Amino acid sequence: MALELSDINVQVGNEMHLSDVSATFDIGSFNVLLGPTASGKTTLMRIMAGLDVPTSGSIVINGSDLTGIPVRKRSVAFVYQQFINYPGMTVFDNIASPLKVAGVSRSDIAARVEKIASLMGLMPMLSRKPLELSGGQQQRVALARALVREAELVLLDEPLANLDYKLREELRAELPKLFKETGSIVVYATTEPEEALMLGGQTILLHEGRLLQVGTTPEVYRTPRTIQAAQTFSDPPLNTAWVKRSGFVSKIDDIDTTYESADVLADGTYQIGFRAHHLMLQKPHDNALKIKAVVVTTEITGSETFLHINASGLQWTALVHGVHHYSAGDSVSVYVDPRNFLTFDASGEACMIEAA
């Protein structure tokens, strides 16, 4: 039993907003839709909700075709990035509204709303209006309305993006648990790779309206199928370089460095990519490559330092622990273990599956 998207295309004018998106969402699963802004996340969610109709393609849930069914006949809940509630109704009526429309009995409504409200910490403000609440509380009301209905499909479109840091952390930890009990298919859209990793479940990578990769979150993170997938799922951005391979020896031309690898790969030109935290200031072991670079800027976040460096023309970022003070123009030696390299062929397809 599952929700299936097959070959969803959305064309507006001459622009393809989504092209050939196919994916399967299991009942009770938590799915993260990850992609930069304008990658088609919202478009896809609106189509899944039934708010928009795809140019072609179909949506099938448990074997029945949903494509042409209007929204109000579907069992779906949607939470927006903006805090959307009915301003004229109290918090209680806001949460109760989908149940009222569905014709649930009065006593049932009260019981269900109270259960969800206490789960979301909204009990003290049930009789207040949404606009009298803080942003976090308003979004909790919207989430409560999505929860109370126990819809088959729950769509969360960057629901935590407009919240402050602490609240976001809190709700992010709670969300998968809250929805676990309802047995709904949850789809959570986000632009942040970090958020996807924390939420877990299945990750769907989107980029410019194309589906790059689908799989469990750690699998997609560790073994991206294309360099684009790796880039989409990296923050800070993926460090890349071109290498020339002959035999077991690869040479990074720009920085005049070679390294050996044990896998079998035809001679030729390849692209390598590795994540910022694999670039280190201390030599981890003898096999690590030493690279001389010049510091461009540093950003210190408190316990970590982002080091933007220029290694003979290659713009790389290192994420290192601790506070490190460097000025622009300082020379620095950085180290990277070639085993952390993701290797892609010239067209960007992953060549081998090996990364730690």
Next chain:
Amino acid sequence: MIKSIRITPMLYIIFLMLPLYWLLTMALKTNTEILSGFSLWPKEPTLANFKTILTDASWYSGYINSTIYVVLNTIISISVALPAAYAFSRYRFMGDKHLFFWLLSNRMAPPAVFVLPFFQLYSSIGLFDTHIAVALAHCLFNVPLAVWILEGFMSGVPKEIDETAQIDGYSFGSFFVRIFMPLIGSGIGVAAFFCFMFSWVELLIARTLTSVDAKPIAAVMTRTVSASGLDWGVLAAAGVLTIVPGAIVIWFVRNHIAKGFALGRV
């Protein structure tokens, strides 16, 4: 310095209120006093002028007629403008912007332009001298205005609220009445106010389209010249009573009126 800051607006307000004050004192004076020279306040205040109006059917029926077609017009204008404004604010369709502008351009033509066609049309279909004739004629000016005002207020409501209601399972009708209309309540109030005011003060069309049965108060007031000359006192009393409904309506929408003048786009 502080004194002049206070005095200037005081003078301006006195200047503005003077005609109103003069109308009120005239209404409380006898004709003899009005014509006998300059007096700042009534020497022998009398309510006889008001009594004449409230007891004479030819006078008070004018108020009843005006009220009937004004209320009719307001109801028709708002109920037609609501769906139109919703369409303009929520959907893009071919020529929507031109149509929207064209609606407003109706307001740019002076009412006199439409007097002749309305008179001939309503006479030929038997609507002459009825309340509905005036109410419908005023729609030509009030519907565009109401659409403009309501569209502004509606565009201030996020589209996501409409969608959330759809997702929650509301039918369009119950969404519109139970969720959407309360959200633009002040807009509806302001639009109704503007319709009311226009229809209440409009004289030309109302007078041309009526003769006896639906004669508006403003028309009655212009026909009070009798053999013994003008009845100044009664006319002034009628003027006072004509201002009252507008003042009452303004009181109700006073907090929203600025937003209404900006067509909801504040």
